[in-house]
Amino acid sequence: QLEKGHGEAALFEGVKRKNQKIKDLLKDKKLKEHNSYVESCIDWNREVLKRELGLTERDIIDIPQLFKLQEEVKGTLKAKAYFPNMVNMLVLGRHLGIPKPFGPVINGRCCLEEKVRALLEPLGLHCTFIDDFYAYHVRHGEVHCGTNVRRQPFSFKWWHMVP
Numbered sequence: 001q002l003e004k005g006h007g008e009a010a011l012f013e014g015v016k017r018k019n020q021k022i023k024d025l026l027k028d029k030k031l032k033e034h035n036s037y038v039e040s041c042i043d044w045n046r047e048v049l050k051r052e053l054g055l056t057e058r059d060i061i062d063i064p065q066l067f068k069l070q071e072e073v074k075g076t077l078k079a080k081a082y083f084p085n086m087v088n089m090l091v092l093g094r095h096l097g098i099p100k101p102f103g104p105v106i107n108g109r110c111c112l113e114e115k116v117r118a119l120l121e122p123l124g125l126h127c128t129f130i131d132d133f134y135a136y137h138v139r140h141g142e143v144h145c146g147t148n149v150r151r152q153p154f155s156f157k158w159w160h161m162v163p
Contacts, residue, residue, distance in 0.1 A: 009104035
């Protein structure tokens with residue numbers, strides 16, 4: 001978005017938090033280092049899933065997300081979602097309750113929401129973005145963590161299934 005002249009677009013508009021601009025995030029070397037490391041972890045997990053479940057790249061949809069590393073107990077690092085983590089959504093059939101990311105607003109629309117819609121709606125899915133910023137995100141959770149859904153169990157023992 002920077003090369004399209006949107007460097008001044010701010011994240012977190014609509015929540016009481018210091019707005020940050022795209023251009024400032026792109027200058028943040030520590031954030032880049034954190035996300036490079038997290039991406040390597042995601043890539044490792046992705047390869048395990050592909051190998052063990054027989055998935056291909058076409059089976060995987062990349063949802064945009066930034067992370068920051070925070071030190072936990074005994075110096076271990078944990079990746080925390082920089083903005084509400086849209087992967088941690090609630091799936092109800094073809095309806096998705098997705099954490100509202102409060103991404104940069106470009107031409108009157110959140111560019112992160114637009115990207116996710118472009119990825120998921122062509123698959124016949126319906127995207128609804130839910131503001132969980134203070135209820136869950138700042139407490140290290142998202143929409144999925146705050147729901148208790150009753151589901152119809154499978155008619156077979158799925159854990160005995162071999163892919």
